[in-house]
Structure formats: C-alpha cells, structure tokens
Amino acid sequence: MFRTDVLESTILEELAQVGTxxxxxxxxxxxxxxxxxxxxxxxxxxxxxIILLKHPAPSRxxxxxxxxxxxxxxDAA
Numbered sequence: 001m002f003r004t005d006v007l008e009s010t011i012l013e014e015l016a017q018v019g020t021x022x023x024x025x026x027x028x029x030x031x032x033x034x035x036x037x038x039x040x041x042x043x044x045x046x047x048x049x050i051i052l053l054k055h056p057a058p059s060r061x062x063x064x065x066x067x068x069x070x071x072x073x074x075d076a077a
Contacts (some may be wrong), residue, residue: 005032007041012065015051020064 007030015021027038031051042063045051054062 004041007037008045011038011041012050015065020062023061023063026063029065065072 004045009042010030011026014026018025025037027033027035030038042051042053046053049066052064052066054064056062
C-alpha cells in the first residue's frame with residue numbers, strides 16, 4: 001500500500017539536502033515510487049506553496065523548498 005506521508009517526508013528531505021533539482025533528478029532518487037506518485041506530491045506541494053517551481057528554460061523545471069516565513073505552515077490547532 002502506498003504511504004503518502006513517507007513519500008512526502010522523503011521528498012522534503014531530499015530537497016533540503018540538494019537545494020535545487022529537476023523533477024527528473026528527484027524521481028531518480030526515489031526508486032521505490034512511481035512517476036505518478038512523485039509528481040502528485042510535487043504538484044500538491046507546489047500548489048500549497050511548500051515547493052517552489054521555476055521554469056528557467058523550455059522543458060526545464062527546477063524544484064526547491066519555499067523559504068519559510070515565521071512559523072509557516074501554522075499548526076492547525
């Protein structure tokens with residue numbers, strides 16, 4: 001069974017280590033997950049503002065962690 005929380009944590013850890021990478025480079029570091037699983041988490045994190053997506057050249061997208069401002073994301077309490 002697919003554990004989204006494990007993949008989410010792994011993606012955040014990888015981006016924290018490498019700083020910036022392409023989605024293809026990130027996918028290569030996650031051999032136990034499918035392309036669709038990785039893309040789904042990256043897409044959701046991008047929409048939530050957790051990951052920044054830059055488009056420096058045609059067919060090239062770079063991922064990095066968004067800078068944290070204050071205590072963002074706020075605890076849901």
